[in-house]
Amino acid sequence: MSNQRTEISSLGEFGLIDHVTKNIELQNASSIVGVGDDGAVIDHFGKQTVISTDLLVEGVHFDLIYTPLKHLGYKSVIANISDIYAMNATPTQLVISLGLSNRFSVEAVDELYEGIYAACEKYGVDLVGGDTTSSQKGLIISITAIGEVTPDTFVKRSTAQKGDLICVSGDLGAAYIGLLFLEREKKIYLESPGVQPDLEGEAYVVGRLLKPEARKDIIEFLAAQKIQPTSMMDISDGLSSEILHICKQSELGCVLYEEKIPIAEATKQAAFKFELDPTACALSGGEDYELLFTIPQAEYDKLVLNEQISVVGYMTDAEQGAQLFTKGGSKYPITAQGWNHMKE
């Protein structure tokens, strides 16, 4: 953070909005009217519009002790546009509201927006509106992402079919281990402020937590291969919780194979340092922002082209429940608290 401190009150609400939005250049033809009016105007020209929203509260969703504001801004955008990709849509616009306690300076807000704009630029999204206000305590970030989708090609959670293959992008569990490392170092720091954080070798897991990416590439791959997933969602609360949503909303059961769940080598090594089972971290650790989707078995051949997609199981009748087949040959029922369950 810069050493200069400019009070937000010196700009006022409208001044602050002007300050953080003055360099916006709209990238999308669909962004007709941007920041600066009662509302933004969007024209998706025959496509359907997808809307997703998140509310992030300091002390609940993020800890500024180990989260740089620029990363927080970036991640806030990623978490939201990940939901748009999870509908098989392309994010096009964002509106962002901030609630700021008087602890925050103009320079701090600038850092936050630096991350927001970096994510917008990378993913081709326009910031078209928002609201800026005070908060009595801490930082509040509310983001609504808007996307577009060719009519009726959006993908819901409730339309998986029996026998469909369950697929996962990337690898899982890393963000959770990254969080454990940062929480450990925070504790050490608070007890002995002189000690430097020891994150050596943990760049991968910490990076996955602090600077996640959204799986634009997977949506583009599926479109290029003409694969229409039968259901899809993003993995923000852990694989267990998410596959249970798909099972419940599709009125089906599932089988997951532990050995098929993608976990990075760095995640495994880091998990062992905490004496944790990497599979448990993948099942119950949140914030990976990977995609979970189902496809008809007939589409399997098209997937092998993409190393970023793992087939981890298949959908069954509801009566069979949601089951994990372990490497050791056992069967466990999958629960939303899979991690705690498996520790017992």
Place this chain on the structure above:
Amino acid sequence: MSNQRTEISSLGEFGLIDHVTKNIELQNASSIVGVGDDGAVIDHFGKQTVISTDLLVEGVHFDLIYTPLKHLGYKSVIANISDIYAMNATPTQLVISLGLSNRFSVEAVDELYEGIYAACEKYGVDLVGGDTTSSQKGLIISITAIGEVTPDTFVKRSTAQKGDLICVSGDLGAAYIGLLFLEREKKIYLESPGVQPDLEGEAYVVGRLLKPEARKDIIEFLAAQKIQPTSMMDISDGLSSEILHICKQSELGCVLYEEKIPIAEATKQAAFKFELDPTACALSGGEDYELLFTIPQAEYDKLVLNEQISVVGYMTDAEQGAQLFTKGGSKYPITAQGWNHMKE
């Protein structure tokens, strides 16, 4: 508030969302996918989409000592859809996020949603998504409203023309006086908890504060009369502040006539009890949610049909600044702090 208290933790986040959304029936053909997925899907079938967002924080935007939760829910929706009308558009969908401290019970959340749904029903808007989370302190409400507009009939703030008539709907200043009454009664209550609030005769101004309405009727009237305003916005921060936005963004000046500013008789009487100038309240008091718009002079005859619209002045060259012609024949420059200025 009901006497029963059910802890939110007994339902959990997903349980709470199910609980408050289980009776939703989508009213608009444009609402393709509602609550329960990563995002909502909307199809405005050839129309353009308008988006507006507000962040409301307890202790900053509302005081639960004198704001019933049902009224707060209603007003939160009104404040947001008022912005959609102010774009000359029709609100069609909402997404709402709540941040709740552990002070709030399921019953309290139900009351809040009762007001939200009442406003949605009255204005024909579908609740299609949201986020529910904890807050460390107080209640946080984030609302994003989505509307539709026939392509290129939206109305911005920046397109007023020199000579255009400045129009205001309804009457102004009441909500501000209502706030002064409630603040006074709160102070008395906190000093002497036994004393009952004395709001006799102030139903109008208090009602305007606690249960405002959005001017759907004005937008419908303008459409029926084929009047396309040259600029428009809603009056949430007082007439002075809003007309200055139109002047600045349209690069023009204006003349307002004090005697033309619509103020209800009840507002005048109430203002006098506080020894305030009713005009100052209309210029600087917020939260009236009336519409401020400009029209070409040639459209004037069409307006006389509508008693809910007052012509309060006209747009001038920027060089002439923004001026108020008082009843006494004086001229004052209009400032965003008009109320303080005029008290001097």
